[in-house]
Amino acid sequence: MVPNDMHPSSIQDGKMHHEGEKFHSARGTGAISKNLPLSEVNRHCIPEDCWVALNGKVYDLSEFMDRHPGGPTTILAWAGKDASKFFNEIHKGVKIDSYLRPESYLGDLGVDESLMSEEFWHTLREARIVEVREEIDRVLSQTADNFHKADSIPRLLQDKKTDPQLKTKLQRLETQKRAALDSEDYVKAMDVKKEIERILADQAHAHLHDVPLDIPNVSGGIPLSEVARHNKPHDCWIAINKTVYDLTDFLLHHPEQRNSILAWAGRDASPMYDKIPGRFPSKQWMDFFMRSEWKMGDVGTEPPKDPAMEQLKQLHDELRRLEGPSKEDIEAAKTAVKVPGKTDAPTLSEESRFPKLAEISAGKELPFFTRAEVAKHTTADEPYMIIHNRVYNLKPLIGSHPGGDDILLTKAGTDATKDFEVFEHSEKARVQRDRDMLVGQLVPGENTDWSAEATVAQVVGEEISEVGRYMKYKVTDVAVAAVGWYIYKTLQNTKPLSQFTYSRALRHLHLIM
Numbered sequence: 001m002v003p004n005d006m007h008p009s010s011i012q013d014g015k016m017h018h019e020g021e022k023f024h025s026a027r028g029t030g031a032i033s034k035n036l037p038l039s040e041v042n043r044h045c046i047p048e049d050c051w052v053a054l055n056g057k058v059y060d061l062s063e064f065m066d067r068h069p070g071g072p073t074t075i076l077a078w079a080g081k082d083a084s085k086f087f088n089e090i091h092k093g094v095k096i097d098s099y100l101r102p103e104s105y106l107g108d109l110g111v112d113e114s115l116m117s118e119e120f121w122h123t124l125r126e127a128r129i130v131e132v133r134e135e136i137d138r139v140l141s142q143t144a145d146n147f148h149k150a151d152s153i154p155r156l157l158q159d160k161k162t163d164p165q166l167k168t169k170l171q172r173l174e175t176q177k178r179a180a181l182d183s184e185d186y187v188k189a190m191d192v193k194k195e196i197e198r199i200l201a202d203q204a205h206a207h208l209h210d211v212p213l214d215i216p217n218v219s220g221g222i223p224l225s226e227v228a229r230h231n232k233p234h235d236c237w238i239a240i241n242k243t244v245y246d247l248t249d250f251l252l253h254h255p256e257q258r259n260s261i262l263a264w265a266g267r268d269a270s271p272m273y274d275k276i277p278g279r280f281p282s283k284q285w286m287d288f289f290m291r292s293e294w295k296m297g298d299v300g301t302e303p304p305k306d307p308a309m310e311q312l313k314q315l316h317d318e319l320r321r322l323e324g325p326s327k328e329d330i331e332a333a334k335t336a337v338k339v340p341g342k343t344d345a346p347t348l349s350e351e352s353r354f355p356k357l358a359e360i361s362a363g364k365e366l367p368f369f370t371r372a373e374v375a376k377h378t379t380a381d382e383p384y385m386i387i388h389n390r391v392y393n394l395k396p397l398i399g400s401h402p403g404g405d406d407i408l409l410t411k412a413g414t415d416a417t418k419d420f421e422v423f424e425h426s427e428k429a430r431v432q433r434d435r436d437m438l439v440g441q442l443v444p445g446e447n448t449d450w451s452a453e454a455t456v457a458q459v460v461g462e463e464i465s466e467v468g469r470y471m472k473y474k475v476t477d478v479a480v481a482a483v484g485w486y487i488y489k490t491l492q493n494t495k496p497l498s499q500f501t502y503s504r505a506l507r508h509l510h511l512i513m
Contacts, residue, residue, distance in 0.1 A: 036107045037118045043324040045080025048154040053082040054096055058106045062154060066232045067262045071182035092406045099263045125322055132319045143308045149210040156209050158320050166205055170196060183426035186252055189234035221300020224268055231266025239268040240281050244296040256400030350388040354427045360434040367440040375413040383412035387420050389447045391440040
């Protein structure tokens with residue numbers, strides 16, 4: 001929600017007004033202050049409309065979700081919530097803004113109660129909805145078309161006029177695409193994308209939308225608006241020095257560089273050119289990695305746009321943000337999403353779910369480690385970690401882990417099985433892990449049973465321990481309060497010292513010192 005002082009709004013003669021407060025017209029929440037209450041964030045909790053609060057700021061992560069190095073499911077699990085604690089544990093020191101487009105930042109979290117209440121904020125939102133609808137009707141009345149067509153899949157899925165059967169098909173395919181991205185199967189994700197385009201190109205649906213399906217003729221250059229459409233790991237275009245490159249194939253074979261490249265997917269990375277020698281995008285990197293077949297064409301000028309249609313597009317985007325997803329969409333999303341946390345323990349042993357792992361360790365005599373021995377290996381030179389009762393030396397992963405080195409080093413020396421399963425690593429990643437980093441196994445007496453029956457008991461036990469920890473903190477608070485109250489009452493009832501007693505006390509102190 002980027003403030004714009006040029007469009008204040010007030011309630012006066014049927015319009016919005018509030019003494020002592022200056023309101024701003026902003027993306028999606030026009031006529032409302034630049035801060036967002038958590039109750040508003042809570043409403044935007046579906047894949048096409050995914051808001052997340054991080055360290056006092058609110059972001060729309062709908063666009064970023066598919067290119068998140070940890071996969072879209074992790075972000076979707078925190079849709080409509082404050083994920084600050086979870087984010088800081090996983091990505092300590094990471095600046096999320098460097099990976100997002102500027103328009104992803106919506107505003108600060110929390111309404112200033114001295115200026116307006118949370119209830120009044122929502123009153124303003126409802127009033128702005130009425131204003132935007134009236135403005136849409138006014139613009140439509142002045143254009144040849146009597147309705148506005150969605151020009152992207154997220155907009156099509158949020159459009160209330162979309163055919164329910166078409167919407168169901170697209171949602172099913174989008175779910176398959178997210179599952180493929182979670183498992184880093186970018187070939188499968190690309191196949192799903194092609195299937196979506198095939199459905200939209202069908203004559204039964206083609207007239208219902210304006211979603212671009214074909215790559216435009218590049219003879220006149222590729223506009224940056226077209227580059228922006230290709231912003232996913234399975235479809236990654238980047239502009240560098242007035243040239244557009246398709247780096248999709250590079251991402252498939254160089255997972256260690258996905259973070260730096262996906263940060264610029266669908267964008268012009270020229271401002272960062274040669275800022276860090278040897279890293280993307282730099283001359284050294286281009287000379288070493290770039291291939292001629294990845295060049296798509298030169299950056300071209302933007303095609304002319306109909307001002308009325310652009311205004312309609314902005315108004316519809318604002319209306320979607322103000323209204324948020326329907327209750328039906330929210331309920332459907334809630335039943336399909338799980339939040340990482342206490343109940344995310346794997347329900348089957350790893351080898352039962354991924355049979356190829358047994359082939360890696362077959363015939364090997366792995367040395368035994370105790371948990372105490374593993375706990376000693378916490379440095380970057382020898383970071384050990386326990387996953388599914390096996391011990392791994394993560395040093396080969398330092399510098400190339402898609403989630404960053406901090407997440408590895410903070411968990412070094414510990415049993416990270418649950419954290420590992422939260423991110424649903426693919427079988428390919430697990431096989432590579434066992435092949436390159438497996439150094440031993442836990443002594444049998446310290447193994448954890450990850451079978452389905454044992455997992456239930458472990459989760460229940462963890463719930464109890466959380467309750468116990470909470471009660472311990474509360475008892476401590478009560479004890480501190482009781483001591484404070486006792487001291488206060490004691491000082492109130494203490495009689496003042498006489499002048500004689502006070503003088504004798506000073507003399508004794510003088511002799512002692």
